[in-house]
Amino acid sequence: MEIGSVKYRIGKNYGFKALVTIFAFACVIPLLFILFFILRQGITKINWHFLVNVPKPVGETGGGVANALVGSILIIFFSSLIAIPIGIMAGIYLSENRKSRLAYWTRLCTDILQGVPSIVIGIVAYFWIVKPLGGFSALSGSIALAIMMLPIVVRSTEETLKLLPSSLQEAAFALGMPFHRVIFKVVVPVGISGILSGVMLSIARITGETAPLLFTAFGNPYLSFNVTKPMQSLPLLIFNYATSPYDDWKDLAWGASLILLMWVLLLNIFTKLITRKWKVQL
Amino acid sequence: MDTSVENGAVTRSDHPLRVINSTPEAIAKAQRRVQRSFRQIRTESVFRQSLMIIGLLMVVLVLGILLTLVVQSLPSIKALGPKFLWGKVWDPVQDIYGGLPFLLGTLISSFLALIISIPFSLAVAIWLGEYYPKGWLPDFLKNTVELIAAVPSVIYGFWGLAVLVPIVRNLETHIGVAPIGQGIFASSLILAIMIIPYAASLGRSMIQMVPSQLKEAAYGLGATRWEVIRSVVLPYTKSGLFAGILLSLGRALGETMAVTMVIGNTSLMPTNIFAPGNTMASVIANEFTEADKPVYLSALIELGLVLFLVTVVINLIGKKIIDRFTND
Numbered sequence: 317m318e319i320g321s322v323k324y325r326i327g328k329n330y331g332f333k334a335l336v337t338i339f340a341f342a343c344v345i346p347l348l349f350i351l352f353f354i355l356r357q358g359i360t361k362i363n364w365h366f367l368v369n370v371p372k373p374v375g376e377t378g379g380g381v382a383n384a385l386v387g388s389i390l391i392i393f394f395s396s397l398i399a400i401p402i403g404i405m406a407g408i409y410l411s412e413n414r415k416s417r418l419a420y421w422t423r424l425c426t427d428i429l430q431g432v433p434s435i436v437i438g439i440v441a442y443f444w445i446v447k448p449l450g451g452f453s454a455l456s457g458s459i460a461l462a463i464m465m466l467p468i469v470v471r472s473t474e475e476t477l478k479l480l481p482s483s484l485q486e487a488a489f490a491l492g493m494p495f496h497r498v499i500f501k502v503v504v505p506v507g508i509s510g511i512l513s514g515v516m517l518s519i520a521r522i523t524g525e526t527a528p529l530l531f532t533a534f535g536n537p538y539l540s541f542n543v544t545k546p547m548q549s550l551p552l553l554i555f556n557y558a559t560s561p562y563d564d565w566k567d568l569a570w571g572a573s574l575i576l577l578m579w580v581l582l583l584n585i586f587t588k589l590i591t592r593k594w595k596v597q598l
Numbered sequence: 599m600d601t602s603v604e605n606g607a608v609t610r611s612d613h614p615l616r617v618i619n620s621t622p623e624a625i626a627k628a629q630r631r632v633q634r635s636f637r638q639i640r641t642e643s644v645f646r647q648s649l650m651i652i653g654l655l656m657v658v659l660v661l662g663i664l665l666t667l668v669v670q671s672l673p674s675i676k677a678l679g680p681k682f683l684w685g686k687v688w689d690p691v692q693d694i695y696g697g698l699p700f701l702l703g704t705l706i707s708s709f710l711a712l713i714i715s716i717p718f719s720l721a722v723a724i725w726l727g728e729y730y731p732k733g734w735l736p737d738f739l740k741n742t743v744e745l746i747a748a749v750p751s752v753i754y755g756f757w758g759l760a761v762l763v764p765i766v767r768n769l770e771t772h773i774g775v776a777p778i779g780q781g782i783f784a785s786s787l788i789l790a791i792m793i794i795p796y797a798a799s800l801g802r803s804m805i806q807m808v809p810s811q812l813k814e815a816a817y818g819l820g821a822t823r824w825e826v827i828r829s830v831v832l833p834y835t836k837s838g839l840f841a842g843i844l845l846s847l848g849r850a851l852g853e854t855m856a857v858t859m860v861i862g863n864t865s866l867m868p869t870n871i872f873a874p875g876n877t878m879a880s881v882i883a884n885e886f887t888e889a890d891k892p893v894y895l896s897a898l899i900e901l902g903l904v905l906f907l908v909t910v911v912i913n914l915i916g917k918k919i920i921d922r923f924t925n926d
Contacts, residue, residue, distance in 0.1 A: 329825070340724075405652045425656045494641065494642040558755070570756075581748060
């Protein structure tokens with residue numbers, strides 16, 4: 317078969333198609349491996365006891381991750397409390413003032429913030445909150461995670477509101493509604509699905525973040541509800557126990573990994589489903 | 599409504615406050631109405647201002663991050679000067695701080711990861727963008743690839759430690775280097791998996807934006823599918839694909855936890871790609887809470903500053919390219 321003949325070209329065409337297909341689907345393999353492996357390692361460790369107990373010291377079997385679960389939920393709750401209102405307001409600002417100079421800088425800074433490595437946010441939160449307050453605290457972890465949430469909420473809010481027809485707002489203005497009522501009664505309710513999926517995506521993102529918590533929430537082997545004191549969280553527990561030399565602790569980390577993975581994946585899949593149902597473009 | 603023109607100005611003679619019904623209740627009601635609309639106007643301007651303040655807050659936040667990093671790394675910048683960046687020895691016990699091992703560790707692991715991941719992410723982008731844009735199988739592939747980005751990095755690290763490191767160790771005994779397992783190569787493998795989705799999803803949307811006339815013209819000239827991809831689609835999307843790769847690189851440079859867990863954590867200069875090492879992010883994660891001397895801490899923050907600046911520049915270039923591409 318000579319080079320350049322039609323047969324050769326068709327053969328080459330199919331050859332490359334096969335190659336591209338193989339490479340594309342090879343990407344799925346590591347994910348499936350990871351899911352399967354975590355499931356196999358973690359499923360035997362999870363039971364009721366695992367969910368309601370705190371880790372036991374080395375040498376004692378049993379113990380659970382209750383402190384990390386509570387810590388994760390509290391830390392995420394407080395970061396959502398900070399980031400969601402600010403993020404949505406910033407998104408509204410960007411979609412309402414598309415051309416202004418400040419909006420340009422805000423948009424640029426949101427983009428920058430999205431790319432900042434999480435460890436850098438950890439350092440900054442350490443100097444902004446941990447040092448002035450004189451100790452590691454869950455609250456500082458929440459603020460670090462809130463900074464990570466912000467850009468995702470801002471961008472998804474902006475993208476959603478940008479797509480709304482301007483006639484909607486104009487109709488409301490024509491009825492004499494003041495600006496803030498137009499935003500809260502017309503614009504936000506119409507775009508709520510997109511905003512919500514952005515919020516859920518951002519929560520999924522920060523649930524697995526470990527690096528910003530290393531110098532802020534720090535970790536705590538006991539159950540704690542005090543947000544001004546160090547607190548454990550699932551990713552921190554996994555990091556600390558996975559790198560420990562003890563098998564009991566590694567088992568604990570496997571169980572925690574499975575919980576964390578399920579949490580994050582379910583949140584992602586759920587977001588996918590609602591975006592499909594509400595036909596949101598993100 | 600009676601309107602009359604006096605001195606060129608329109609006045610309404612039946613203004614609610616003046617003419618109609620001058621009973622006290624009616625006046626009070628009208629006043630309340632006026633007050634209410636004043637309140638609405640005030641709230642409106644307060645709302646507009648608070649939106650602007652929050653917009654400003656994002657700018658202040660980023661400037662604050664930069665400022666904090668600069669101020670906190672000043673002691674190290676003063677004490678060590680620019681030679682910090684090419685000092686080969688990192689020995690906090692003897693107060694010697696050279697950042698080169700970490701710069702090299704970061705660059706080698708990230709670029710190696712990029713080289714490994716490019717064929718895969720490009721294949722996903724082409725397959726989804728050109729071959730099969732619609733259907734259940736493409737949907738499955740697209741969602742799965744996006745889930746790769748959703749898995750927390752600490753889980754990649756744990757998996758890498760338990761599964762990948764033994765495999766790499768095996769490989770190392772076969773090719774005759776010290777079988778440590780943990781090292782730059784293992785962390786590159788993990789990073790390569792983690793960064794596939796970024797270049798893939800951007801590349802896919804770029805490839806879908808290629809105008810169909812261009813492709814149809816090539817088909818009309820008798821080109822095969824592959825020839826269309828190679829000589830129309832890829833050249834057209836070149837800059838967009840490059841931007842996707844840049845964003846992947848930005849991710850790889852800043853990735854902390856997975857790398858920290860599998861790279862082996864030594865502060866020696868990496869001698870080959872299998873050697874254990876440290877990246878800028880991983881050395882910060884490991885030593886930040888142990889840094890007992892001001893210069894030590896500040897040297898770590900200077901590494902953070904370098905990391906911040908590099909990722910910001912890379913991301914901004916990537917975003918600029920994407921903006922130009924999507925606006926054309």
